[in-house]
Amino acid sequence: MIARPHWSAALSVISMAMVMASPVSGRSAPAQTALPGPASTTSTDGNDIVVEGSRKTLRHMLKQTLDTGPQSQLARYEDGFCPRVDGFPEEWSPIIEEIVRNNAAEAGALVKRPGCRPNALIVFTDQPQQLMAIFEKANPSLSAHLSPAQRQLLLGKKRAAYSARVVQQLDREGNAFDFFSNTIRNAKATRLSTNFRSDIQLSVVVIDINQSPGKTLLQLADFATMHLLLNLSVKTLDEANPSSVLSLFMPHDGVAVPTQLSLVDRATIQGLYVPARNNFTADSQRERILGHITKEFRAIAAGK
Secondary structure (H helix, E strand, O other), rough: OOOOOOOOHHHHHHHHHHHHHHOOOOOOOOHHHOOOOOOOOOOOOOOOOOOOEEEEEEEEHHHHHHHOOOOOOOOOOOEEEEEEOOOOOOOOHHHHHHHHHHHHHHHOOOEEEOOOOOEEEEEEEOOHHHHHHHHHHHHHHHHHOOOOOHHHHHHHHOEEEEEEEEEEEEEEEOOOOOOOOEEEEEEEOOEEEEEEEEEEEEEEEEEEHHHHOOHHHHHHHHHHHHHOOOOOOOOHHHHOOOHHHOOOOOOOOOEEOOOOHHHHHHHHHHHOOOOOOOOHHHHHHHHHHHHHHHHHHHHHHHOO
8 A cells, every 4th residue: 555645745845945946146676566556558668669750750759848948948957966756655765766866877967965955856646736736836936937828738737747847047157147137257159059058956746646556666767757857848748759758647548658768768868968068059959869869779770
């Protein structure tokens, strides 16, 4: 029996993380064990995807999946990633957290040591829609980069999972600047790079714990990884490629459910986090990610 999470504990965690997010100047064997519940649908690791069509098709997919925000730039963690699981059984929470940490490190993100103040929250509850609304009301910055229609799409529909994040725009060195006076130090914008970078300060994914039975800890951790490390479009909550772990809670109509991050999932995260700097235009960022995806497929085709 999975214990019911306490909202007070979840709220205390996000409250602490919100303070930190305010504007500033290998896998364990138990992870493969499904949680108590109905047997999972036949699964696949997503690595048997055959990419059909052209780079244009993949480019369109990235545009649909990743939100550039008003700054037309893809956001990522720059100053350290620190995940925390709340509302889940204590014996399993550390496993999920460890998998998420390993995923982030393998992708090239700077991961803080255990015991750090969390800025990436995975919260399980039996009322995810209500809890997400409470989080957003407590910190409007979670949806500040969304249009009114996107915000309504995020909060106005009942689903198995919700995610949001606080994104802050800084100069390319990570310093705050005055938007009104456009004061930017050491400005060196080019056709592909900008004087700015978009940093994720806090990310939250809220998952319906009643829909976790039948899912493995690995599936849940990989699903959370995508929502925490990437600034996903709100539409991704309801629409995702069936081969992506993002589709974990979506109907598959007989299509195999991914058991972990697909090749495209991994390559997307790596393509965003591998570059030392992130002060690039969205088009340039997507081309880098696209190049990383095609490189991985070519390696598999070559038997490497």
